[in-house]
Amino acid sequence: MGAMAEDHLPFPPAPTIEVCYRHPGVQTRVHCTRCDRPICPDCMIPAPVGHQCPECVEQARRDFRSGPGRALRGGVSATNALLVAIAIPFVIEVILGGPQALFNPSAEILFDMGAMQPIAVADGQFWRLFTAMFLHAGLLHVALNAYFFWLFGRMVEASFGRTWMVLIYVVAGFLASVASYAFGPVTTLAVGASGAISGVFGAFIAYNYRRRQHAMNAANLRLALTVIVLNAVIAIGYSSIDWRAHVGGLVAGFALGYLADSSGPARQRAVVRFAGVATLVVIGIALVLWRTAEIRSAFPQFFG
Template identity: 40%
Template structure:
């Protein structure tokens, strides 16, 4: 006499395996290899995948992506600065890194890379050569200058500060908002250098953006109700250095500081119900103001 066929349910993915466990979402039978522990019972692989697709990604207190905790934007910015420094050293030789005379020989000399990308108002490289600078249409200098450095000490100090401040702010704001903060603060400092520095004087360095990060960290901590006792003295020390050491761009540092503070306030205090719109509009207004200031300065230098 033959045995009656088994009536036990089988796993929907493995028909040869009997099981009495079912997915709590779709009620399909699942074997131990297909079980995914859930808050209640177990779920099948398809329901787990569907749940991940419909789950909203984690956001920071300021609306940014949680991906910022990995620090990808900070690492990318540091990488760009290092690559540009290597390019400058490749064309300028050893003196591009150190030995040019500033700070006891610790500051490097300028190179064709820095001359082409530093903030320069309106001047000629030679007595009879053509005019160069932002007023001559070389507007890219307002952006490229924040990625240029005069020597190894210059870039090392700036990249150390960017590593410390950048990772914290990127985790708090998210990579997109942090990158916008960095770039707008850097441009703001370069615009200030363009406005208040002699038109034949070159300035460059990531410090315009980094000073913006200093004040941004204070603004973010205040918004979150965190301590700022360690940040304020650090900012004060950097301001003292700015005013004490010759040839540092006071206008650039203060401009980056002010711009970074304003952008950080926009990002941190935007109302939650329309946060992204207010943040984008606020940053846009800051950019427009910087453009208008640049145009007015250019008209002044050209005598229009």
């Protein structure tokens, strides 16, 4: 009778034992949700999601003290301040246009207040790439954008701080306008905060993508995917929606969120963040210059 061969199954690998990066003698299974380094109970500081290490918390405080964060100190959140900045121009639209402007402000009023119009931008009115993100085409438009921004803006601000909240909104909003300007028709008259808000939403996705191994963050990613699909379906049904601005803002916001959430030593993070933001802005400026030259060449009759 032949001998039976034995299957030798490999032993399971020994579990990896991690120790706190600040206290090498203490074992732990908990990681900082910002830099992903292992931390022990003495180093855990509660965060909006999970726990953060002392270094990341201190870095967030430094971020708050610098730049736009200083102007927002005193209890006013960046999200609320930006909501006011969105609401005030709409009130002015209604004052200038009368009751009709509440639901359907005229193109003339929107243009005069700074709507993004490619011919005007190509004529040197580059400020329209910024002012357009604070204007809206009616009460429903501003209400939906304000609600969506309030919903996700608070979470992004809690995760990244006030300074990054303002930076994400403004830079992503600018790049959203650039996408509309560079790739949209020259007849466009674009207004709305949706491009900038798409940027905030992109930062929300970036934050949760880095932590997708956690159940709550994975659920947030599924929510984000659902929102993206719904917005895509709506954009297909309504030709007036500037989907180019939405896509541009979303991509820019994701990149900014990834930069804001970068890990490593403080000096290295600062260099990476500055270089990343500068690169995005330079790309935006390059697209503006390219599109401006293209429009001026194609429609010389509009330029003296």
